[in-house]
Amino acid sequence: MTRRLFEKTLSKTDVEYRIRIPMESLSAFRIPEEEYSxxxxxxDIHCRRWSFRCxxxxxxxxxxxxxxxxxxxFVKEKRLKEGDQVIFSVSDKDGAEGLxxxxxxxxxxxxxxxxxxxDPL
Structure with a gap:
């Protein structure tokens, strides 16, 4: 089952340095307790994999x-600017892979x- 995790209008910091994620989404990213990343x-919608450090x-x-x-x-390849949006979703996968x-x-x-x-990029 797929659910929307969050939607965000991009700020200047989001398009120039890093994107801040709402803290309500922390549990979905499952960062190990003793670690910080x-x-x-x-x-993306074209099934291209992007790797980010969370x-x-x-x-x-x-x-x-x-x-x-x-x-x-990702921002540069999609030509995103301040004011554009990203929508993150999460799906439960069968097996050990998790989300x-x-x-x-x-x-x-x-x-x-x-x-x-x-249209979505």
């Missing part, structure tokens, strides 16, 4: 969850003064 494979701050009572390493490559993550990107387009969204 792990590699996460995410599949991490939290070490020894911080208010950790922030971010995707880095590999994220900016499979999906990502869709949409570009914000203004046409005749009206804001529209592109």
């Amino acid at each position: 792990k590699k996460v494979d995410v599949f 991490s939290t701050r070490k020894n911080d009572p208010h950790p922030k969850l971010v995707l880095s390493s590999g994220w900016i490559r 499979q993550f999906g990502i869709q990107a949409r570009k914000r387009v203004k046409l005749f003064g009206q804001e529209l969204w592109s």
Whole structure:
């Protein structure tokens, strides 16, 4: 079963450095308790695999969850800009593999003064 994990409108920091993920999504990423990061494979709608580093701050009572390493490559290849959106989903997979993550990107387009969204990239 696939469910939407979160949807985010990209900020300047998200398109230039790393994307901050809502903390409500932390449990889905299953970072081991003694560790603060792990590699996460995410599949786009074309079944292309993207690898990101998912991490939290070490020894911080208010950790922030971010995707880095590999994220900016995704942003550049999809030509994303501030104001565009990404939608993360998660699927339960049978067997030992656990969860499979999906990502869709949409570009914000203004046409005749009206804001529209592109088809998923």
